[in-house]
Amino acid sequence: xxxxxxxxxxxxxxxxxxxxxxxxxxxxxxxxxxxxxxxxxxxxxxxxxxxxxxxxxxxxxxxxxxxxxxxxxxxxxxxxxxxxxxxxxxxxxxxxxxxxxxxxxxxxxxx
Numbered sequence: 001x002x003x004x005x006x007x008x009x010x011x012x013x014x015x016x017x018x019x020x021x022x023x024x025x026x027x028x029x030x031x032x033x034x035x036x037x038x039x040x041x042x043x044x045x046x047x048x049x050x051x052x053x054x055x056x057x058x059x060x061x062x063x064x065x066x067x068x069x070x071x072x073x074x075x076x077x078x079x080x081x082x083x084x085x086x087x088x089x090x091x092x093x094x095x096x097x098x099x100x101x102x103x104x105x106x107x108x109x110x111x
Contacts, residue, residue: 059099076101 001096009017063069063083070089079094090107 057099063096 012095064085066087067083067090070084072082073080074096075093079096079097079099081094083090083092088109089107091107093102093104094100095102
């Protein structure tokens with residue numbers, strides 16, 4: 001068998017090899033950082049201590065006679081229900097975790 005002689009790379013080839021190694025190092029570090037961020041986010045969500053999610057509960061809220069629901073929405077940790085009660089608008093808020101009333105805002109027309 002004949003052995004092939006390995007020649008030293010030219011200066012241009014050596015510079016290209018060094019550049020490729022540097023780019024591979026940057027790509028590897030970026031990938032490792034991205035994996036670490038994802039694992040940290042998952043760990044934070046699992047262990048942040050808020051407890052288990054609220055269990056499913058059935059709640060019946062009584063509305064005044066003649067009232068109708070105009071709209072609903074969620075704002076932060078509150079459930080917002082807009083009611084039309086005989087021409088007057090009323091906004092009721094409820095805590096999303098316990099579904100207990102959190103507040104009431106009534107709008108009336110000035111005489």
